[in-house]
Amino acid sequence: xxxxxxxxxxxxxxxxxxxxxxxxxxxxxxxxxxxxxxxxxxxxxxxxxxxxxxxxxxxxxxxxxxxxxxxxxxxxxxxxxxxxxxxxxxxxxxxxxxxxxxxxxxxxxxxxxxxxxxxxxxxxxxxxxxxxxxxxxxxxxxxxxxxxxxxxxxxxxxxxxxxxxxxxxxxxxxxxxxxxxxxxxxxxxxxxxxxx
Amino acid sequence: xxxxxxxxxxxxxxxxxxxxxxxxxxxxxxxxxxxxxxxxxxxxxxxxxxxxxxxxxxxxxxxxxxxxxxxxxxxxxxxxxxxxxxxxxxxxxxxxxxxxxxxxxxxxxxxxxxxxxxxxxxxxxxxxxxxxxxxxxxxxxxxxxxxxxxxxxxxxxxxxxxxxxxxxxxxxxxxxxxxxxxxxxxxxxxxxxxxxx
Numbered sequence: 001x002x003x004x005x006x007x008x009x010x011x012x013x014x015x016x017x018x019x020x021x022x023x024x025x026x027x028x029x030x031x032x033x034x035x036x037x038x039x040x041x042x043x044x045x046x047x048x049x050x051x052x053x054x055x056x057x058x059x060x061x062x063x064x065x066x067x068x069x070x071x072x073x074x075x076x077x078x079x080x081x082x083x084x085x086x087x088x089x090x091x092x093x094x095x096x097x098x099x100x101x102x103x104x105x106x107x108x109x110x111x112x113x114x115x116x117x118x119x120x121x122x123x124x125x126x127x128x129x130x131x132x133x134x135x136x137x138x139x140x141x142x143x144x145x146x147x148x149x150x151x152x153x154x155x156x157x158x159x160x161x162x163x164x165x166x167x168x169x170x171x172x173x174x175x176x177x178x179x180x181x182x183x184x185x186x187x188x189x190x191x192x193x194x195x196x
Numbered sequence: 197x198x199x200x201x202x203x204x205x206x207x208x209x210x211x212x213x214x215x216x217x218x219x220x221x222x223x224x225x226x227x228x229x230x231x232x233x234x235x236x237x238x239x240x241x242x243x244x245x246x247x248x249x250x251x252x253x254x255x256x257x258x259x260x261x262x263x264x265x266x267x268x269x270x271x272x273x274x275x276x277x278x279x280x281x282x283x284x285x286x287x288x289x290x291x292x293x294x295x296x297x298x299x300x301x302x303x304x305x306x307x308x309x310x311x312x313x314x315x316x317x318x319x320x321x322x323x324x325x326x327x328x329x330x331x332x333x334x335x336x337x338x339x340x341x342x343x344x345x346x347x348x349x350x351x352x353x354x355x356x357x358x359x360x361x362x363x364x365x366x367x368x369x370x371x372x373x374x375x376x377x378x379x380x381x382x383x384x385x386x387x388x389x390x391x392x393x
Binding site for chain 2: 003006007010011014015018021022025026029032033036037039040
């Protein structure tokens with residue numbers, strides 16, 4: 001009997017200490033891991049859409065609650081002011097969700113640039129929409145109030161031929177992002193004001 | 197045996213995975229490049245040293261019937277710590293090694309040292325043993341990684357050493373190539389061992 005009690009106590013104690021230790025390390029590295037994940041997974045897209053900014057958008061990121069989720073925003077400094085904000089939105093493509101990083105100017109509410117972060121589109125077919133600079137460039141300068149639609153649906157965007165579904169998906173994702181931006185703009189401005 | 201001997205035995209006499217044929221899974225899977233080999237080796241060394249120390253400290257408290265369960269908890273704790281640290285500080289390496297970092301938990305070398313050595317010896321001897329075996333493992337993985345990277349990619353630590361005209365020998369970086377390289381290295385070690393006698 002004493003044996004069993006001892007086994008239970010020792011094993012529980014070791015597990016308890018281990019759990020506590022891991023919780024500590026987890027809390028200690030949480031911030032840093034989040035930064036690394038952003039820097040390596042989303043970093044290239046963020047740097048791409050905020051090309052030429054003079055700050056570190058990942059370091060300066062902030063979060064805003066939207067419904068049940070928190071959305072990360074990456075502000076970009078141009079001409080000495082944080083006046084462009086980048087964030088991620090998703091659209092539905094042919095193979096699943098397409099992650100889109102889009103940057104919007106806070107001055108005139110126009111799209112600065114978009115880039116694709118993650119996708120499952122068919123390599124060589126739908127994926128061409130991701131690599132086509134002309135297609136991605138056609139979003140540039142559109143206002144968030146514009147309908148983000150491809151030309152065959154009455155919009156202004158040239159779909160990549162052969163990748164219509166992916167193009168539509170990306171356009172719909174950007175439209176979703178624009179809607180989100182309009183909804184959250186007051187909060188974004190408040191957060192940015194607090195920064196400067 | 198002295199502390200120094202406990203340390204140096206891991207470097208040649210019992211060097212894993214050649215002499216102590218344990219831990220073959222990460223050896224074969226991650227040694228596509230020298231950098232991966234070093235990273236994997238050091239992560240395993242970290243776990244080995246700390247789990248050996250802790251198991252040795254607790255060796256008189258742990259009841260023998262539940263010792264394996266206790267060892268696994270100790271080892272798993274350090275594996276998760278090393279995983280979190282790698283994620284925080286060497287993210288690209290963490291991405292490349294992927295699932296093989298958490299799999300250090302089931303690496304036979306770590307449990308083997310806890311059971312065969314740390315559970316019966318003093319703290320200092322156990323630390324020396326863990327460090328020696330760990331560094332031996334790192335050396336093995338680095339050498340194997342270097343050979344495969346050199347032949348399969350023409351580079352060492354991402355620096356091109358074979359010149360632009362070298363045609364990479366792709367077989368070496370595939371899984372069967374790992375077995376062949378491991379076998380050839382073991383053969384070479386046996387020849388050297390025989391010459392010493």
